[in-house]
Amino acid sequence: MDNNSNIDSRLKEIKQSFRLQMNGVAAQSMRDKGLDYHVNWGVSLPALKAKAAEIGKDYDLALALWKDNVRECKILATLIMPPAEILPEVVDIWMEQTDNVEIAEQASLNLYQHLPFAAEKAYRWIASESELYQICGYHVLSRLFMRGQEPNERGANEFIDQALAAIQGDSVVLKKAAWSSVLRFADLGDGFRQMAQKAMKSIGVDL
Structure with missing residues (x-):
């Protein structure tokens, strides 16, 4: 056969x-x-x-x-x-073919967070105009932060800017994913917590 x-x-x-x-x-x-x-x-x-x-x-x-x-x-x-075998281009195709929140969340938790290039994809996704891409990005970043993976200064600033926009948006699912990732970001250490608190305070939200 x-x-x-x-x-x-x-x-x-x-x-x-x-x-x-x-x-x-x-x-x-x-x-x-x-x-x-x-x-x-x-x-x-x-x-x-x-x-x-x-x-x-x-x-x-x-x-x-x-x-x-x-x-x-x-x-x-x-x-x-x-996760070690799937190519970035195949991940891109899977993302294009993801058309609902459940698949976006399951793919992020089951697979995307474990990719060797997970962070690179996640930062690109949170900057996307697509809500589903952003949801995937925040779920992946939450998991990376939980594992102690710290972003560099540029990554941290980019993350906070995008998360602020998501939290002030209209989508409840996206807000929840972004907020969860901000909490994980703050848990990385004092410097990250202060950065997150300052950003949230600017929109009248206590962390």
């Missing part, structure tokens, strides 16, 4: 396993919240993580799963893609 046939048969088996776990109530609840998918079986995140653990990291299968416009396939792709 060639590799393509093998991947096709594995995809078929994975999708069959999702159908067996179908949760119509959960899927309808997501639709009601504006999460619109071509196909959505409403499978829980813990079940998807268990499936990912069973499969292990697999570059080719992750690519094939992502191409399927199915909620569960896309999330599973972010869980099994090896």
